[in-house]
Amino acid sequence: MKEQEDGFVSADKHGEDKVEQLVQIKTLFFARARDLTGTNDVLLEIPLGSTTKDCLDKIIGKFPRLEEILGCVVLALNEDYTTDSTIVKDGDELAIIPPISGG
């Protein structure tokens, strides 16, 4: 698998020959996070033992505009409540859910 320098891999290459000591996390974007990143999801590789906070830092590195909304989002790890310090596992799905106000 051809890994990009920033540790992001394209989603279609998911699941093949994993790099040792790295875990793959699929990040899902909703609402405003979709607008700001221009995508619905992104796959990132992060060292074993990283937390959701580490994932977020890495995602902001790739999509700096996300930073402005991260103070007001719901985070879900595998559709379950999560905190900054939760350790992520290989194959986890991290959802970034900003509130929608419209009606």
Added chain:
Amino acid sequence: MASTTDESSRILHEIETLKSAKFDLERRISALESQLHNLNQPHNNGVSNASSTSPSTFPHALSPDMIYRYSRHLLLPSFGVQGQLRLSKSSILVVGAGGLGSPALLYLAASGVGRLGIVDHDVVELNNMHRQIIHTEAYIGQSKVESAAATCRSINSTVQIVEHKEALRTSNALEIFSKYDIIVDATDNAPSRYMISDCCVVMGKPLVSGAALGLEGQLTVYNYNGGPCYRCLFPTPPPTTACQRCADSGVLGVVPGIIGCLQALEAIKIASAVGDPLSGRMLLFDALAARIRIVKIRGRSVQCEVCGENSEFKAAQFQEFDYEKFTQTPLSTSPLKLKLLEPNSRISAKEYRDRLRSGEPHVLVDVRPEHHFKIVSLPNSLNVPLASLEGRVEEVVWALKEKEENKQNDDVKVYVVCRRGNDSQRAVKYLQEKGYPSAKDIIGGLEGWAQEVDPTFPSY
């Protein structure tokens, strides 16, 4: 022979149908008579309580009319007479009679809620009709509350419909909410969402909160049975740039429709004490992917400023709280009017028309997004969306050079237009910084053009 048999069975069938209709009518008349009788009783506040028409021949308070009307509810073992009775004694307030409120109100009225309140201060507009399905064309220009109430009454005359034709404010929210058991948030802006949630905490009411924008929807039940409130999840309001409204970003009509139906469902579940309300969970609807996800969310926050353990947030604090300041967003739907530029950097739509007529050499830059430009645009305008202006400023430069060469004139002006005259100011500011000090924006944008110059110019 066969045809005679057919004929007589057709007649017999019609007699049966008519008899049944007659029976229904008689039952309806007697129900109305008894309703009228109740209205004329002293000490009656004029409320026609659906259960007051019941003769006492049943072990419960459902009238024959109600039994027939709600028979499909009663036939549900998990809902049944008890569910319907609880529903008929409940009161639900829907804040907002728009894209979410329309289907929510339709289903709540149809399902037989005892009292149904509607809050809204807006009037029905043509560009509401694609999603606000409770309103009909005949009500365009009239109050949304009146329109919604009329539709609800025409669906179910036994429900007491209460009209609150006013904007919800900290000054009236406590009093309005106090008359209802359950609150449904069907509004379209951030300050209202915080205000409604806080008021529900102060008054101890469950809140069914829905939202929709573009092709996505969200649904949660807040402040229910020790569950979290809106502020537990979002203690800090979103940045103003993140607050989008349907008027700016668009919404596929059926998306709020689906969320509004789910709001009615959750409100009915809470009112009838049936099932597990969507508390501590959030439903995410993705229309394009045809996908619904339900994620678990945090529980009540001990530190929550409003519902937390040490919270001092009571009715008095609620009434003092400035939700517009807190969210940096106006409660009213009137769009933002920026004033970034000096008056001499701006021209009115009429002035622009005069310059156009006089043949003044100029370039008109339209900085709206491309999909807006495709809806409608002024002739000979150059579309360079604000978001990409920085990288595409060369296109403006080329257009200027081309005009200058054609007209043998090195004083070609730059005018900038957008939808309402906000982004055009941002763009002019940028162009002035980039060495085009004479760039000007058209005040009020294309809406201004339609109002002042060309009433046939389409607005959206």
